[in-house]
Amino acid sequence: MTSQDCDKKLFLLDAYALIFRAYYAFIKNPRINSQGINTSAIFGFTNTLFDLIKKENPSHLAVVFDVGETFRHREYKEYKANRQETPEAIRIAVPYIHQILEALKIPCMSKEGYEADDVIGTLAKKAEREGYTTYMMTSDKDYAQLVSENIFVFKPASRGNDIEIWDIEAVKDKFQVETPSQVIDLLGMMGDNVDNIPGIPGVGEKTAKQFIKEYGSIENLFAHSSELKGKMREKVEANKELGLLSKKLATIETNVPIEFNYESLTVDKPNVDQVIKIFEDLEFRNMIVNFKKTYPNIFESENGPEKDLSNSVSVTGQRSLFDTLDQDIEMKESSNWKTIENTDHLYQLTETPMAVKLLVEKLSKQNIVCFDTETTSTDSMIAELVGISFSYEKAKGYYVPFNTKDKEKTQELIEILRPFFENENIAKVGQNLKYDYKVLRRYQVEVKGILFDTMIAHYLINPDARHNMDILAETELNYKPISIESLIGKKGKNQKLFSSVPLDEQKEYAVEDSDITLQLKNKLDPQLAKDNLKKLFTEIEMPLMKVLVDMEWCGINLDIHALQDMSKELVEDLSRLEKEIYSLAGEVFNINSPKQLGDIIFDKLKLGNKPKKTKTGQYATGEEVLLKLAHTHKIIDLLLEYRQLQKLKSTYVDALPDEVNPITKRVHTTFAQTVAATGRLASNNPNLQNIPIRTPRGQEIRKAFISKDHNHKIISADYSQIxxxxxxxxxxxxxxxxxxxxxxxxxxxxxxxxxxxxxxxxxxxxxxxxxxxxxxxxxxxxxxxxxxxxxxxxxxxxxxxxxxxxxxxxxxxxxxxxxxxxxxxxxxxxxxxxxxxxxxxxxxxxxxxxxxxxxxxxxxxQGTAADVIKIAMIKIHELLHEKNYQTKLLLQVHDELVFDAPDEEIKEVSALIKNTMENSVRMEVPLIVDVGVGTNWLEAH
DNA sequence: CAGGCCCCCC
DNA sequence: TTTAGAGGGGGCCTGA
CATH class of the missing domain: 1.10.150.20 (5' to 3' exonuclease, C-terminal subdomain)
Known part of the structure; x- marks a missing residue:
């Protein structure tokens, strides 16, 4: 479509429909920027708007807002007292969206006392009469009213990039009705599926549809309700008023007293600077890129005339139509980040052995020191030390760099630092200390003394938040640290090693981290106390951290050969299944693609009468969906089996051997102590908390987790119904x-x-x-x-x-x-x-x-169960150490602990484990633990 | 490369 | 078309 074709087209958008849609699209994982603003709605709205502009390049467009109390709101309130109110995030979003629209020079409209749908409907009709083609984006339930020759409806994409434009035929087809008025009747009957409309209580959607098809309209249905039989008749008759009200509420007013002036809805060229400024404030970095893509003409010549655009006088004048909404809502004050240049600080480089010695002397006079290691990798099992920073006073700190190529010299410096790390009297502060702890252990340094991990502290204070240091610095200290990406580039294969960063920049970055972490500690510590979390922190989470270090460090033995054999079997089975599936489907396709698979099952084979769709409009092909179809076609069973085997192969059989550490020959998972909001642990790289157990083939995988050698056994102890x-x-x-x-x-x-x-x-x-x-x-x-x-x-x-x-x-x-x-x-x-x-x-x-x-x-x-097992872990770890047992705790799977024990210890240690777990917390109900022993995890379980 | 979808665990 | 509908996790794969 060229821009000339757009001459007589008018696009009308229902602002709130879009905003709400965007808000709900992100409801499970809202976008919160560092100022704490939920930007989901703003982001989604802008994205959809840009999609529309990219796709249709509209010359005439209006975004229509609801204003004030409308007829339908009032009526509905009477029907249902607790009407949905606007979520906070949307109230915040609206003024921003107005700013964005203003900067984009996109006309806005509203009419007091009418809903956006009414305004859109009226304008659409008027435009249609004057020969324009109108495209409307309204809340879906209402659009059908407006279906007629020259009016189209388009649907925003919920998260993806695709806007769909439906023509009338398509809409009718989707509703399976003939005339627009039937559609309205249908919609009025949708009952509690449409939260604004009462419907006919007790009459199902399908039945209602049937009735209306029979009687032609809802009024007619009520007029002839005596013809109905039994319960249905009772229900329909009893709810006549509500049914009619439903229709009334669903009906769009198309006689809104509003002027239609096509020219006034012209879209102007955006004020680039202003737009970018708003996006920057909101931290919509990618949106700026999107913006440039959306208006390629303006950005074609970067030095060109776009400067003039911002001064362009042509104001659309539509702002006057929009009068009430944004006056009383003030923009949240945008905070000014301090930049590093403005901050007075003293960060010193400490390179020579002599200087490091002096540093250690200074450090040993302190009670609390914050440190942070800089390394070549985020994987602590392979990371090499590049440097360590220290700080014990605000805005002051030291950086000890190492030469990664000179192992001896590095070790020499580490020996000088050792007394500091192993000094029990110095409390150590850090962010994600488990990492530093493990790295240092690979250099034979054992960190001692009281530990304070700011990440864990923040996790306890607000478990649902994120706990990156950058985010903590921004939210807790209102300070934006140097980003690691600015030094070593975005993550990916082109990311540089930290050791390649110039020393001075290393120092600034590294010491800043320690400096900030120490300040965070001072901020978070009192909060812990205030929220009565001190005990949980010092007696459970911090001691647990050390237990986890030992678990991760120890790793678990894996029978690689068994897995490799299994892989070969799976390859054969899969290719057999693949062939059968292709022949049943009548074509070759990618079974691993849910999208292609859905098309085959539902479009080509036409299985299932009403296929469910996912958010993105593809067919849902999850296990449950397929199981329901199992009786309809042979292919389903094959697909289910294929899926299962494919999963086992890719996630476990093939992936696990790759995770074996070349030096220890064991698998070392990482336990995440601060991700599960309930207090549970999580495991990754690899995830050893989701090793199969249900199916026979899955059990084979569990069997591959074996004891250290034939003098050892796996012990598994799990809480029964904890x-x-x-x-x-x-x-x-x-x-x-x-x-x-x-x-x-x-x-x-x-x-x-x-x-x-x-x-x-x-x-x-x-x-x-x-x-x-x-x-x-x-x-x-x-x-x-x-x-x-x-x-x-x-x-x-x-x-x-x-x-x-x-x-x-x-x-x-x-x-x-x-x-x-x-x-x-x-x-x-x-x-x-x-x-x-x-x-x-x-x-x-x-x-x-x-x-x-x-x-x-x-x-x-769930959290108490997590507390209980964490206590047990700490106690068992302690006891094993105390009594000098060689048994090692390897894994925790929420209610189960897995150990590797020498044969001669099994009897005593099993009793110790059972006893400790059962008595870790006293409750009014006995905790029961089942203990099993075997050469592999399956046998032990 | 990120996010959708799916499936593995408790 | 329009959701979701039991909590907590992680990982693979496709498609842009």
């Missing part, structure tokens, strides 16, 4: 506690209670259902979720949940108390006071709030 026991103890539910104290099969006991039958008559199926609810309770069940899981109907599931709460009344009370606590305090706590903040608990958005409410229940349980 989370259920914890929820029993924390809720103090007497029925639950009794059940555990009596050593009953808890799931069976639950089944007996909810189905009201004696224990010995519980069937397997009933026990399994009970088990599902038991876990559901931990995660926060809904009847919907339970019915999906169990295959029971939704009402059966609901009854089951009710019966469950009746059986465990105190548990029910506990759940509501947790939610109440979260509302009142803003956070919930584990047994040991580990916090999780849940600001969304106050959200007016159902989805968001419910999520927070489930977290209010789940976080303390």
């Amino acid at each position: 989370e259920l026991r914890i929820i029993a103890a924390m809720s103090k539910d007497s029925a639950m506690i009794n059940s555990f104290n009596n050593g009953e099969d808890f799931h069976k006991a639950t089944a007996s209670k909810v189905f009201h039958i004696p224990m010995d008559q519980v069937t397997k199926e009933q026990r399994s259902h009970a088990k599902t609810i038991n876990f559901g309770i931990i995660y926060g069940v809904s009847a919907f979720g339970l019915s999906e899981q169990t295959g029971l109907s939704r009402s059966e599931s609901k009854n089951l949940i009710d019966a469950y709460y009746a059986a465990y009344p105190e548990l029910k009370k506990y759940i509501s108390e947790q939610i109440e606590t979260a509302r009142k305090n803003g956070f919930v706590e584990t047994l040991l006071g580990r916090r999780r903040y849940l600001p969304d608990i106050h959200s007016k958005n159902n989805v968001v709030r419910s999520h927070a409410e489930r977290n209010a229940v789940n976080a303390p349980i």
Whole structure:
């Protein structure tokens, strides 16, 4: 489409529809900039706008905002008192978006008392009459009203880059209706799927669609409702008013008293400087690039006439139409980062042995010193030291560089530093100390003394946040440190080694890190105390860090040959499956591509009557979806098997041998102590917390984790149902506690209670259902979720949940108390006071709030379980060391500990482990630990 | 190269 | 078309 073709086109955008859409697209992972602003909505909105401009280059366009209280808002409020209110992030976003639009010279409109949809509808009709083609972006539920000859509808992309333009035929096809008015009726009937519209309670969407098709319109349906039968008739008749109101609320006003003036909706050339300034303030760095791509003409000649553009006088005049919204909302003050040049600091280079000796002397007079190692790699098992920085006073510090090529000299300097690191009386501060600890250990230096890791401190203070030093410096100290990327480049294969950076820059960067970290410590330490997190920090997390170091350091033995054999088998099986799949599909395609796979299953083979789609518009092809289709075509089983084998091969069988350390010949995972918001650990590179166990083929993989040699065995000790026991103890539910104290099969006991039958008559199926609810309770069940899981109907599931709460009344009370606590305090706590903040608990958005409410229940349980096992780990580590056992703790998998033990220790150590784990925390419910021994992990489990 | 999708674990 | 619908994680692969 060329720009000439655009002459008579008008684009109309519903601002809030776009903003909300963008906001929700990022709801699970919102974009928060360093000023703490949730920029999801602004970002998404701007992105979509740019997409539109890139694709259509519109000459005439208006972004339409809702203003004031409109008819529909009022009506709806009466129907439902707790109307959704605007999320905070959107309130913040709106003024920014206005600024952006103003800088882009894109006209805005609004009309007091009418919704954007009404304004758009009216303008569209008027434009249509004057022969213009109109493209509308409105909230989807409303557009159908406006479908007519010259009006098109376009849909924003939710995250990707594609805007779809639907023509009338396509829209009709999607709705499977003939006339626009039918579409409106249909939409009015969509009931609780459309959160603004009540619909006809009790009449399902499909049924409603059917009725309307039969009767032609909703009014007609009500007029002839006596023809309906039974329950349906009752429901339809009982809800006549609501049904009509639904339609009224869904109807768009197309007679808004507003002038239509095509010329006034002209898009001007943007004020480049102004746009860039806003993006910079918001930290939208990529958006600036996007901006330049979106307006290629303006940026073609960088030195060209674009300077004049900013002075261009042609103002669209549309701002006057927009009158009320942004006046009372002030822009958040943009903070001024101090730059390093402005900061007075004294960072000294300490190169020679003599100078380092003097430094160590100074350091030994200190009580607290912050240090940070600079290395050649982020992998502590291979990283080589490039330098170490030290700081014990604000704005002061030292940097000891090493010559990576001269090992002897490096070791010489390290020997001089050793007394400092091994001095028990000097507390050491650092960011992510586990890393430095491990690096130094490879140089035979053992860090001693009290440790303070700022990353862990911040994790305890706000577990949901990110804990990078850069971010901490910005949020806690309002200071922007030198970025590592500015020294060694963006990560990737072209990234330089830190050792290649000029010494002076190394020094500035490295010492700044120590300097800042020390300041962070001073800031975070009192916060820990204030939030009663000191104990958790000093008695659990910091000691645990050392335990983790030993675990990672030790690594685990892997039977590479077994895996290699398995890989060969898998290759054969996969290629056999591949051939069969291709022949069944009738063509060759990439089975690993969900996109291509979806097209084959749903478009070509036409399996399943209403395929689900993912956010991006592809067909969903997840395991559950495929399982439901299993009976329809042979190909499905093959695909499922293919997927399973492919996963095992790529993630485990082929990947694990690559992770074997060439020197130790063992696999060294890394435990992340600060990523899981609940307090759990996470494992990566490789992840040894998700080694298969369910399927026979998966078990073969677990079998490849073997003991050190034939004089050693693997010991696996796992807590039995720890989370259920914890929820029993924390809720103090007497029925639950009794059940555990009596050593009953808890799931069976639950089944007996909810189905009201004696224990010995519980069937397997009933026990399994009970088990599902038991876990559901931990995660926060809904009847919907339970019915999906169990295959029971939704009402059966609901009854089951009710019966469950009746059986465990105190548990029910506990759940509501947790939610109440979260509302009142803003956070919930584990047994040991580990916090999780849940600001969304106050959200007016159902989805968001419910999520927070489930977290209010789940976080303390999952977190307490994490606390318990962490204590056990520390104690066991201590005891093993004390009694000089050679048994090593290797892995932690949330409720399981895995050890490598010499044969002669197994008996004693097994007892020690069991005993320590079971008694690490005293509760009203016994903690039970099962211990297993074997030559490999599978056998031990 | 990042994010979507999927699947592995507790 | 329009979601999501039980918590917490990590990793592979495609597609731009």
